[in-house]
Amino acid sequence: MVNINGGFKKIIGEKIVNGAILGSENNLYLEKKTINDLDYEKIDKNINYTKLILEYGNKNGINTLFVQEPDKYKEEEEYLPYNKKIYEVDSNEYWINKLSRDGSNILDLREEKYNADLFYKTDHHWTNEASLNAGKAILEEFGLESKTCDIGNYEKQEFQKVFLGSLGIKTGKYYIGKDNFEIFEPKFETDLEGSFQTLDGTIINKNGDFKSTFIDEEKLHDDEYNNKYSVFLSGGIIENIIINNLAENEEKLLVISDSFAKPMVQGLSLSFRETRFIDPQEGRYNKSCIEYIKEYKPDYIVVMYSRDYDENMIDEDFIKYENYLFGMSE
Amino acid sequence: MLFSSTIFIFIFLPILLLIYYIIPKRFLRLRNLILLLFSLGFYAYGEPKFIIIMILSIIGNYIFGILIDKYRNKRLTITTGITFNILILVIFKYLNFIIYNINNVFEVIGITNFNIKQTAIVLPIGISFFTFQAISYLVDVYRRDVEVQKNPFYLGMYISFFPQLIAGPIVRYSDINLAITNRIETVDKFNVGIKRFIFGLGKKVIIANNMALIADYAFSSGINSTTAMAWLGAIAYTLQIFFDFSGYSDMAIGLGKMFGFDYHENFNYPYISKSISEFWRRWHISLGSWFRDYVYFPLGGSRVDSKVKLVRNLFIVWLLTGIWHGASWNFIFWGLMYFILITFEKLSGYPDKFKYEISKFLYRIFTMLSVIFGWVVFRAKGMTAAVSYLKNMVGIGTKSFWDYSFLEYFMENRVILLAGILLSIPIITYFKEKLRIKNFYFTKSIEYISCGIILIISVSYLVIESYNPFIYFNF
Numbered sequence: 134m135v136n137i138n139g140g141f142k143k144i145i146g147e148k149i150v151n152g153a154i155l156g157s158e159n160n161l162y163l164e165k166k167t168i169n170d171l172d173y174e175k176i177d178k179n180i181n182y183t184k185l186i187l188e189y190g191n192k193n194g195i196n197t198l199f200v201q202e203p204d205k206y207k208e209e210e211e212y213l214p215y216n217k218k219i220y221e222v223d224s225n226e227y228w229i230n231k232l233s234r235d236g237s238n239i240l241d242l243r244e245e246k247y248n249a250d251l252f253y254k255t256d257h258h259w260t261n262e263a264s265l266n267a268g269k270a271i272l273e274e275f276g277l278e279s280k281t282c283d284i285g286n287y288e289k290q291e292f293q294k295v296f297l298g299s300l301g302i303k304t305g306k307y308y309i310g311k312d313n314f315e316i317f318e319p320k321f322e323t324d325l326e327g328s329f330q331t332l333d334g335t336i337i338n339k340n341g342d343f344k345s346t347f348i349d350e351e352k353l354h355d356d357e358y359n360n361k362y363s364v365f366l367s368g369g370i371i372e373n374i375i376i377n378n379l380a381e382n383e384e385k386l387l388v389i390s391d392s393f394a395k396p397m398v399q400g401l402s403l404s405f406r407e408t409r410f411i412d413p414q415e416g417r418y419n420k421s422c423i424e425y426i427k428e429y430k431p432d433y434i435v436v437m438y439s440r441d442y443d444e445n446m447i448d449e450d451f452i453k454y455e456n457y458l459f460g461m462s463e
Numbered sequence: 464m465l466f467s468s469t470i471f472i473f474i475f476l477p478i479l480l481l482i483y484y485i486i487p488k489r490f491l492r493l494r495n496l497i498l499l500l501f502s503l504g505f506y507a508y509g510e511p512k513f514i515i516i517m518i519l520s521i522i523g524n525y526i527f528g529i530l531i532d533k534y535r536n537k538r539l540t541i542t543t544g545i546t547f548n549i550l551i552l553v554i555f556k557y558l559n560f561i562i563y564n565i566n567n568v569f570e571v572i573g574i575t576n577f578n579i580k581q582t583a584i585v586l587p588i589g590i591s592f593f594t595f596q597a598i599s600y601l602v603d604v605y606r607r608d609v610e611v612q613k614n615p616f617y618l619g620m621y622i623s624f625f626p627q628l629i630a631g632p633i634v635r636y637s638d639i640n641l642a643i644t645n646r647i648e649t650v651d652k653f654n655v656g657i658k659r660f661i662f663g664l665g666k667k668v669i670i671a672n673n674m675a676l677i678a679d680y681a682f683s684s685g686i687n688s689t690t691a692m693a694w695l696g697a698i699a700y701t702l703q704i705f706f707d708f709s710g711y712s713d714m715a716i717g718l719g720k721m722f723g724f725d726y727h728e729n730f731n732y733p734y735i736s737k738s739i740s741e742f743w744r745r746w747h748i749s750l751g752s753w754f755r756d757y758v759y760f761p762l763g764g765s766r767v768d769s770k771v772k773l774v775r776n777l778f779i780v781w782l783l784t785g786i787w788h789g790a791s792w793n794f795i796f797w798g799l800m801y802f803i804l805i806t807f808e809k810l811s812g813y814p815d816k817f818k819y820e821i822s823k824f825l826y827r828i829f830t831m832l833s834v835i836f837g838w839v840v841f842r843a844k845g846m847t848a849a850v851s852y853l854k855n856m857v858g859i860g861t862k863s864f865w866d867y868s869f870l871e872y873f874m875e876n877r878v879i880l881l882a883g884i885l886l887s888i889p890i891i892t893y894f895k896e897k898l899r900i901k902n903f904y905f906t907k908s909i910e911y912i913s914c915g916i917i918l919i920i921s922v923s924y925l926v927i928e929s930y931n932p933f934i935y936f937n938f
Contacts, residue, residue, distance in 0.1 A: 138923035145878035149871070151927055215871035 139305030148214045153303040157212040160254045161300035161309065166206055167213070169220045176224060180231050183436055186389065186422055187237050190434045195426070196275055199232055200267070200437040201225060201241045202393050203250040205257055228438070240274045242267050253312045256298020258362050261315050262289075264396035271397075271435060272404055281403035287317040297359035306359075314361040316353070318344050323403065324378040329369025332417070337367050346375075347399045365395040366410075371417045373410040375402040382406060387431035389413060389422055394437055405433070464508040466660075466714040467667045469925050475505065476718075483722065488648075495620050495643065498722065502625040506588070513587040516551065521619040523547050524597040528618065531604050532611035544601040548594045555587055560790035589629035591787055593622050595753055600636040602757055609637045617643050626718035630711045632729040632749035639724055646723035656720030658914050663713025665917035666706040668924045670886070673879045674703035677872045682842055682852065684868075691865035693855035695873055700842050701835050702883040705734065708747070734834070734887040737827050738814050739804040742834060750787070754780050770810065777806050788841070793849050797840045804833060 139150055148155040154162045183199065190197035206219040213219070225243075233239050242249040247270045251263035259267070268282035280286055296314040297306055323343040330336050339346045349364040366373055370392060386401060388394050388410040395410075402408035409429060411418040418425075426434065464471050479501045486494050507514040527544030534540050553561075562579045569577050600621070603609045612618040620643065627634045681688065681696020712729035719726045733745035743751050755764075762776040778799075785798020808814070814826040836853060843849035855861050873880070895906060 134923040134926040137919055138927045141920050141923065147875050149875055215874070216867040 135302065136305035136307050139303075140307030142304075143308045150308060151303040153300045154213060154217065155309065156214070158254075159309050160205070160212070160252070161298075161304065162206065162213060162219075163257065163300060166219050167217045169218075171220055171224050173227070176227065177231075179438075180228060183228075183438070184232065184235060184237065186426070186434070186436055187232075189423055189426060193426075195431060195434050197238060197434045197436070198271065198274060199237050199239045200271060200390075200435055201229055201239065201243060202437055203242045203247075203252075203259060203263065203267075205252045205259075238274075240270060242270060253296060253298050253362075254309060255296065255301025255304075255312050256362060257300060258298065259393060261317055261365075261396045264393070265317055265400050268397050268400040271401065275433060277404060279404075281319070282400040284317065286320050288320055290316045290318065292316075292353070292361070295356070296361040298362065299360075302359060311359075316344070316348060316364075317400075319403065322379065325402065326376040326378065327367065327369075328374040329367045330371040330373065331368045332370055334371070337369065339367055343399070343403075362392070362395070365399060369410075370395070370412050373398065375408040375410075377402055377404075377406055377408070380404075380406040384432040385409075385429065386433045386435070387411075387426065387429055388435045388437065390435070390437035394435075397437075401435075464505055466711065466718070467664055467921075467925065469922070472664075472922070472925075475501070480721065491644065496616060498624060499616055499620040502620065502623040502628060505625040506623060506628060509588060510585075516555065516587050516590070517593070517623055518619075520548070520551060520593060520597055521615065521622050524600060524622065525612070525615045525618050527601055528604050528611045529613070531601060535605070535607075541601060541605045545598055548598045548601075552590060552594045555584055555590055557786075557790045558582055558584060592631050592633055593628060595633050595750075595787075596627075596636070597622055599633070599753060599757060603635065603637055609640055612636070612640070612643075624724075626715040626722075626724070627726065630708070630715070631747070632712055632715060632726055633753050634726055634749070638727065642724050648721075648723035652720050652723065656717040658910060659717030659720065660714050661717075661914045661918045661921075663710045663715075663717060664921045666710030666713060666886075668710075668921040669917070670879055670883045671703050671705075671707035671710055672924065672928070673876055674699040674706065674883060677876055678703050678842065680868070680872060682844075682848075685851075686860070686862070687868075688852075688855045688861050689863050689866050689869055690855060690858045690861050692869040692872070693852060693861065695869060697835050697839050697852075697856060699872075699876075699880070701734075701838050702880070702887065704838060704841075705730070705887060706883060732887065732889050734831065735889070736830055736834075737823060738808055739801060739830055739833060740808050742830060743801070743805070750784070754784060758783060765809065773809065774806055777809065778802055781805065791845065793840050793843055793846050796846060796849075797837055800833075800837055800840065 135151070142150045149164055152164050154164050154167070156162050187197045187199060204225055229239060229241060247266055249259060249263045249267040249270065251260040251266075252258070253260060262284060265282050265284050265287065269279045269284075272279040272282055292314045294311040294313060296312040298312060301309070301311065323346075324341075325343065325346040326338075326340040327346045328336055328338050344350075347366055349367045352358045352368070353361065353364045375398065380403075383406045386398075386405040386408045388398050388401070388408070390397075390410065391412055391414055394412075398408055398410045409431070411422070411425060413419065413422055464475065466472075479497070482497055483494055486497065488494075503514060503517065506517055524544070524547075527540065527547060530540045531544060559581050562581055566578050569575075600609070600612075600618070604611045612621070621634075621636055621639065624634075677699035678696050681692050681699065684692060684696075709730040716726045716728070727749065729747060729749050731745040731748065733742050736742035736745055759776055759780050762779060763772060764776065765773055767773050767776065781798045781802030782795065783798075784801070785795040788794040788798070814823055817823045817826065836856075839852050839856070840846075840849040843852050851860060858864070
């Protein structure tokens with residue numbers, strides 16, 4: 134019925150359909166983003182907690198980096214109809230300004246040179262190619278060898294018109310059709326072990342090469358399954374642990390991020406002995422990130438938030454933050 | 464429960480049709496009992512406690528019908544019967560409004576320490592419709608236009624029958640009394656009923672609900688409104704209320720046909736009217752004829768011996784029409800607006816007296832504008848808001864002539880707006896008649912394909928969207 138409804142609305146020329154907006158170049162955007170409901174008090178709290186993580190890392194000799202994800206929603210508004218404004222663009226700038234003012238190490242992937250600004254038309258996520266480019270930029274920022282994320286070292290497998298993303302499921306497949314979807318597989322040898330915790334708490338253990346460890350092939354080839362983005366990390370999102378048996382070092386990476394990191398950590402994990410990715414959004418990894426760092430003892434920390442994330446961080450974590458604020462001398 | 468809901472379309476109606484038609488036709492009493500029980504269940508679905516009022520109405524009107532028939536020469540019985548129904552209406556619909564105004568009067572005259580508390584009484588759905596039906600039954604029994612119904616279940620079925628229960632049409636007992644005990648259900652009639660239901664569903668879900676989005680935004684814009692948005696909102700509401708209400712009437716008529724009942728039409732392209740008087744012969748016909756037969760004619764109608772009495776009769780009818788629509792001053796002013804316009808037409812003889820076509824044409828535009836302005840008063844939350852909105856329409860109190868919000872609402876809905884305007888005039892009837900002359904089977908095919916498409920698209924809207932208001936639910 135969603136498909137029929139979206140198809141009908143396409144015929145009669147509607148651009149705002151079931152919560153999605155049709156913008157320029159046939160891209161879909163979330164209508165909710167045009168509502169100014171930014172809670173700067175909450176954003177400040179989240180920024181402070183992020184700073185705490187970065188400060189804790191720095192204080193304990195861990196290479197830390199805050200990464201600003203590229204944004205499908207741009208500052209210039211001509212790509213949206215009816216002169217609509219996106220307010221969260223202001224939020225991204227606010228984050229960057231506040232963090233850089235306090236001396237945090239920042240990588241802004243919105244810059245064109247990183248070529249990470251590639252998005253699906255029907256989804257809010259970046260493409261697999263963009264995530265690889267982002268991984269490369271992060272490794273270079275850390276001063277590490279970046280060939281494991283160099284797209285030239287990957288083979289691309291493209292699937293035509295198979296991905297109906299988070300915005301596309303609002304409008305249905307007849308509105309603008311489905312996205313093409315690509316999988317990148319390293320040309321070099323890989324041997325990995327992965328433990329991926331899905332949204333319902335199930336832990337999936339896989340091992341083998343890159344594709345067999347990371348990609349949920351069943352969902353990838355299922356014509357009825359629309360959300361192809363979830364095939365990355367075999368569907369894992371809450372806590373994901375990757376062991377690279379062919380790593381050339383014994384270093385450990387921790388990525389604290391949202392679902393944008395799912396394809397990105399696949400490439401990054403090939404540069405570290407162990408990589409962990411936790412998503413601290415509400416209902417996902419909701420224990421203390423600081424405690425996690427204390428226990429895991431990573432050599433590198435990447436903190437990467439999107440515009441939604443900053444409004445989802447739970448207060449429980451923040452209560453612990455306040456405790457740490459007074460315990461920073463330990 | 465709404466007709467335009469998935470639970471009605473896919474659960475209630477199919478189950479009822481199955482049970483109804485499984486019962487052999489010779490067991491008509493059983494079929495009627497099923498209709499009664501399902502109607503009561505339909506009414507109870509939304510608010511179970513309202514069923515008590517419905518049952519009270521049925522029992523009370525049954526008793527009064529018997530008494531009126533038995534004591535025909537005593538006007539007390541008919542008066543008490545009518546009062547019984549009016550009292551139900553007053554208590555459940557108008558009591559808080561009365562209290563509110565009494566308190567205002569006290570405040571104005573300086574009595575500030577006297578304040579009657581508002582009640583927690585909630586308006587039962589459809590109360591204005593079924594009480595008027597009940598009153599028409601009692602009066603028709605009194606006038607000997609119909610035989611009294613001695614079977615309480617049959618009377619209960621008439622008062623509570625779900626197709627017309629919640630939003631009309633206001634069905635006269637004389638129109639269906641024979642059908643209660645002897646009706647003909649045919650495949651053709653059933654098909655016609657289904658088609659009518661589907662077209663009504665489309666009018667409501669596809670056109671009315673989308674126009675509602677524009678109207679709701681326009682009427683809530685306040686100081687942020689623009690002149691263009693005010694006009695767009697007024698036109699949208701004009702279309703919304705027509706397609707909402709006539710759509711529901713179509714569904715009611717279609718449902719009636721599915722069970723062998725034939726209801727009169729309730730709308731006849733009111734927006735092509737050449738005068739206000741004609742508008743009210745085309746709009747909510749069952750209500751207009753009810754007031755004509757049970758208020759206007761008993762007062763003498765237009766066959767009175769003075770213009771003063773004529774004006775008095777018109778005043779009473781239009782005051783009551785306004786009051787019937789709602790417990791709020793803007794409904795009363797809306798009704799009185801029509802009193803002024805219709806009185807003018809009756810006393811002056813215009814527009815019939817116009818000699819020139821251009822004059823008639825201009826009067827037609829005047830009629831349409833009056834209707835649109837009237838709907839603004841009808842829709843607004845009170846007279847202050849209505850006046851403010853009307854000012855916006857002429858550029859007073861608006862921030863600009865247009866803005867991007869107007870552009871958004873216009874462009875997003877331009878196709879449905881156009882469809883609404885075109886379907887407000889008998890364009891389909893015109894083309895249907897043209898095509899029927901040429902090819903019967905072709906027109907039938909177009910009808911069935913259209914039905915299928917309208918049904919699928921309507922259901923897709925119902926499944927997707929939670930926004931499904933129904934205006935006349937407040938009556």
